[in-house]
Amino acid sequence: MLYREAGDFKTSYRADQQTFPIRSERILFWAFIVAAFAVVPFFINDYWEKSVLIPFLVWSMAALGLNILVGYCGQVSLGTGGFMAVGAYAAYKLMTAFPEMNILLVIVLSGGVTAVVGMAFGLPSLRIKGFYLAVATLAAQFFLVWVFNKFPWFYNYSASGQITAPERLLFGVPVTGPNSPPWATYLVALTVVFVFAWIGKNLTRGRIGRQWMAIRDMDIAAEIIGVEPLRAKISAFAVSSFYIGIAGAMYFTIWFGAVEPTEAFGINQSFRALFMVIIGGLGSILGSFLGAGFLVLLPVLLKNLMVGQLGWATDIASHFEIMIVGALIIFFLIVEPHGLAQLWRLTKEKLRLWPFPH
């Protein structure tokens, strides 16, 4: 019913190759996007902004970046927290050094800075593989956080070592700092994520994405058919870090407004991003969003349910929360080891035949 292909004919290669080949899916997608851009901003309040939507969008961005590296290029990385820190601190230094700079430009440039750092830390991947590489990227994680904690230049010599985002306007509306209206920060985050998810999707469908996947599936074979491992791996690290840097910049500027490196960008964040990618689905753009949704929204939902609705003691609720999340991770892996995105894909397959399966 929902996914009817009948009557959906393609008359050109272009139409056949598009991202959403089925018309009803296309309509659903655009309806969703329109709702996100044009409807949600009218209903959003502080709680939904700061605790639900912005966290979801920022983490989706980070998961997207990591998925490019892990899911498409097969290089497992645990340096996400460190790279997010690079993005955040780049944003802070740019904002304070050039107060006139447009905030969107700041965010994108921070991504650029992170890409350069990411490329440097990606070099060992040419020699080290699998879990060995994952643990080796932890060197980046610990080193970067240490650097931002140690050298006062990065936090403008403030006594506490915390960085605080000054207020910046976009079209006359504040989008950073405490006075920014929820819809404004939400729209900025949504726009950035939408644009880069779009780019990401097309990047992975194109030549460079295919090179990454060739490296992922078997690097030696890829090398033999003419994929240069250096270029493919380093470009994956660059693009991935670029995305993660943007996520870090948004994390600092429009979500929190003040961060401290040791907690905000600690090792937990690196693990969290990796969990999102695996739960959501490796090598899937949609999976990045589903994974972020699962790990960001589920705990909030469980908390509201157990504490808000059932009135349990907060500590018991929180112990149950983490147990339920853990159990659900295992459950989903058993049901569908390839992540939530694969689950969605299977559902779609079923829906296409429904209500008349063979």
Place this chain on the structure above:
Amino acid sequence: MSPDFLYFIETVLNGLMSGVMYSLVALGFVLIFKASGIFNFAQGVMALFAALTLVGLLTGQVPFAHLIHAIFGVEAQHWGAGMPALLAVIGTMVVMIALAFLIERIVLKHLVNQEPIILFMATIGLAYFLEGLGDLMWGSDVKALDIGVPSGGSFWWEDVTREWAAEGSDYFGMYIDKLDVTAAIVAAVLVVALSVFSQYTRMGRALRAVADDHQAALSVGISLRTIWVIVWSIAGFVALVAGIMWGSKSGVQFSLSLIALKALPVLILGGFTSIPGAIVGGLIIGVGEKLAELYIGPLVGGAIENWFAYVVALVFLLYRPQGLFGDKIIERI
């Protein structure tokens, strides 16, 4: 000998001792990875869970006391005077074996032949679950753990080493923690016992067969599932030992689960599949980071040992991508 040289020796010695403590954690990872190719993220949480259970049994805590109180309103914190240390250790071991059994039954059985990263993810789910369960069962306060492991600086060693310094220098002897020495002995015994077990027992041979080749082991009639339960039980035992050693130092509390982070550089340095690798890796990391912290640290502001350990590991890896003692990676098309 000049005091400066003695300080150097002292640093190296203490680095070796810290290294042994890391190795104790790394051993658990290696055992499971070797037998099943699973990178067990839950190893640290298992150590915490084992230590919590041990303290709970020692002091006679009622499990889930808080939950029971919240649901039934019954105030029951303790069920008695607790039990002697040996009994508590055995009791904890029974719990860990039961846990291994359940993990196999509920989780691993369904995930046979999946990719390593999926199995890794499953152990993360397990880590989350155990983290919540441990807290719910035994409460989240700091618990002192004392089962008679000696600790504190050794006077004897201090006196011996004081003699080594040149006459007239105000050298006051070398420091060594008795707990660390104990840990080193325990680790040595553990490694010897594990090697004997895997070399000379039927079970051990089956274990090595599985580690070598799952398919071949299955075809000669070794039950993979039994082996997994056994391996996870042994890993649980190693986790208990690590939990006791680290717990005696800092008290048993949530942070105990973070010791896994200390084991990771050891693991990649030594190789995921080698038990001697875990020990040697631990020693190298321990000495490396202590020397760095004491001799390079003051120049750059300190607290460098965390990332330095990874840098040491990284440098070794660039020469040997499979770790010092890891199985050689053979690439075929």
Place this chain on the structure above:
Amino acid sequence: MKLAKLAAIAATALTIGAGPAFAELVFPSLSYRTGPYAPNGIPFADGYADYFTLINERDGGIEGNKIKLVECETGYNTEKGVECYESTKGEGSLVYQPLSTGITYQLIPKATADGIAIHSMGYGRTSAANGTIFSNVFNYPGTYWDAASIIIKYIASEEGGDLKGKKIALVYHNSAYGKEPIRTLEELAKKHGYALTLLPVDHPGQEQKATWLQIRRDRPDYVLMWGWGVMNQVAIQEAANIRFPMDHFIGVWWSASENDTIPAGEGANGYKAVTFHGVGSDFPIYADLKKHVYDAGKAAGAGDQAGTVLYNRGMVAAMWAVEAARTAMKIHNTKDITPAMMRDGMEALDVPESRLAELGLPNFTVPVKVSCANHGGPGLGMIQQWDAAAKKWSIITDLISADREVVDALIKEDSEAYAKENNITPRTCN
């Protein structure tokens, strides 16, 4: 889609959850009963809750207006802390105790914009003591810089007034919190002529061998500690192991609970720390607590924390909150106070010793008087010492005041830098 469905469920979960009843006075408690710092979070949260329960049960609320305590679990995590803040602020929350450096820094701009007061009692941003710039942030009765100065003053008095040529080492948690006292200690080093060694310990701090080998080698006369969580227990254990004289080892108030000293056993005997409130349960208020709260089965948590250091700290925080609410009621002549009124009440807070005695807390804490310009309170402290045999702390000094000259200059400098960076024009106070 899945997400839309999820959002719909969450939306219903939210709307039913939030039904603000404005007749009550809402005090949120951002507690952390889980995670690595839970051992410290539990007693504080229990003390905070039990005092409010006592006021409700014994007095029928503040001036007859009942208190509603809304607890929210942060796990000491900034993200969750912000979620807690956003989810509870709509209920008319009067004052926030963020209870973590990270969350405090988050909430300073947000709560100021929302017009809600923050009480970061002895933690958070030290320069928030400057009320002209931080209108909604209070950190009475003292700050980390006060603490550092008090400890140095105490050491000076122990050493007969002269610190010249002495060696002092600071072992600190390598984070914003741990780095707080460094600048003050450096300034004081210039003034008093002692040599300062800085020894950072990375989170979580289970492995401190290198730090303590260094201390053993350098033999500083005193070691100060700004530690947190497992770092405290390990540091005290290691100090005992190298046989550092424990009475020359002095911690800040967050490194000085029973949790920190008990695991080290006998070795911790003599360990000292600076504090701003009394220890133990030897105060008249405990009789009331027993009668109205514990025996009535209304104790928060497991009910086994009464009398511990952090329980008392939670209680003193609640006590000041209640007194501030009373002051606000007096100023605005209404019993139904708003967050803005609460802020005014905190700014006019005055709890002298006589009032403490009335409350059943004689000599329990330092007398506090807050003003428009000074949100940091008196900056007084005491030194407490651990007795391992009796397993309890005892206060060993009278009130010691901070070196105002040094601390105030630093506060002025830092707060003005903050004002400049964030375009805040200081208020004028008269």
